[in-house]
Amino acid sequence: MTPRRFSLRTLATTAATVLLSGLAAAQSFPSKPITLVVPNPPGGFVDASARLLSEPLSRVMGQTVVVDNKGGGSGNVAYGLVARSAPDGYTLLTSYSAYHVGNPNLNPKLPWAQKDLAPVALITVATNVIAIHPSVPANTLGEFISYLKANPGKLSYASQGNGSLSHIGTEMFKMQTHTSMVHIPYRGSGPAVQDVLSGQVQVFITTPPSIMGHIQAGKLKGLAVAGKARHPGIPNVPTTAEAGLKGFELEAWVGIFAPAGTPPDVIAKLSSSIKQAMEQPDTKTRANAAGIEIRYLPPAALDALVKRETEFWAKTIKSAGITAD
Structure with a gap:
């Protein structure tokens, strides 16, 4: 046998072995519980999306799917944990758009990089709502903007943490309306909502x-939905364009990612199972009740979305002068 023939045969054998091992991994997957790591404390859009997925995905895959909240560090605790996990499909990240595309633009020394995470599926999206405490003397978006201009720096706004969409989005709002508010960052939506309800932050x-339930109950004022259409859960709240603020739109998304190096067949099986889980009637009913829109994208489309938004937020963060601190 010539060296060339030996090399070609060795290469072919190696390739076949890798392919077969990948197929075997997918066929036996999953053989134990799967963990969805959430980069926020319980409560809020990301946590709700993970819990929306976990039960139907358990039924589809025949294994328990556990939600594990790892808040802190503007999401970086959870992202770093998943990035360092074994690439076997059993530890997945429930990724929040602002963390995924915002954090790399805010901090060059993250404990993770986008390349460390392999896209599996987009699962949900949600349009943001501008809400204020009832003590603020404004009942419309126009009145609120006028009050801010007359009282610069008097009010404070909550965010889910530095670099979150609520942080970047509110800074965009301030820039567009030429107003001033004090930023108070929190470790997720849950604690932020509590302080807004108490009036400590307005x-x-x-x-x-x-916040939809609190707006429905009259505990908060919903001034505008930052999207193209009103939200069915709060139909009396106008869009920002209807309220006179054109061009201000904020949409958050949640996607599932696996550690880089996870076998493609395992990712494909996860993605198709997630699609099936999110299409079940009871999942859609629960999503509507929570104010969440289900929107599935496969791995390649999610990867393209990440690249587009990373570029967009790089420009936005720079123009707004937003920093990680």
Whole structure:
């Protein structure tokens, strides 16, 4: 046998072995519980999305799917944990758009990089809502903007943490309206909502799962939905364009990612199972009740979304002068 023939045969054998091992991994997967790591404390859009997925995905895959909240560090604790996990499909990240595309633009020394995470599926999206405490003397978005201009720096706004969409989005709002508010960052939506409800902080721009019930109950004022259409859960709240603020739109998304190096067949099986889980009637019913829109994208489309938004937020963060601190 010539060296060339030996090399070609060795290469072919190696390739076949890798392919067969990948197929075997996918066929036996999953053989134990799967963990969805959430980069926020319980409560809010990301946590609600993970819990929306966990039960139907358990049924589809025939294994328990556990939700594990790892808040802190503007999401970086959870992202670093998943990035360092074994690439076997059993530890997955429930990724929040602002953390995934915002943090790399805010901090060059993260404990993770986008390349450390392999896209599996986009699962949900949610349009942000501008909400204020009832003590603020404004009942419309126009009145609120006028009050801010007359009282610069008097009000404070909550965010889910430095670099979160509520942080970046509110800074965009301030730039567009030429107003001033003090930023108070929190470790997720749950604690932020509590302080807004108490009036300790007066403003919160966030997704419907965090505040829709409080707006419905009259505990917060919903001034505008930052999207193209009104939200069915709070139909009396106008869009920002209807309220006179054109061009201000904020949409958050949640996607599932696996550690880089996870076998493609395992990712494909996870993605198709997630699609099936999110299409079940009871999942859609629960999503509507929580104010969440289900929107599935396969791995390649999610990867393209990440690249587009990373570029967009790089420009936005730079123009707004937003920093990680």
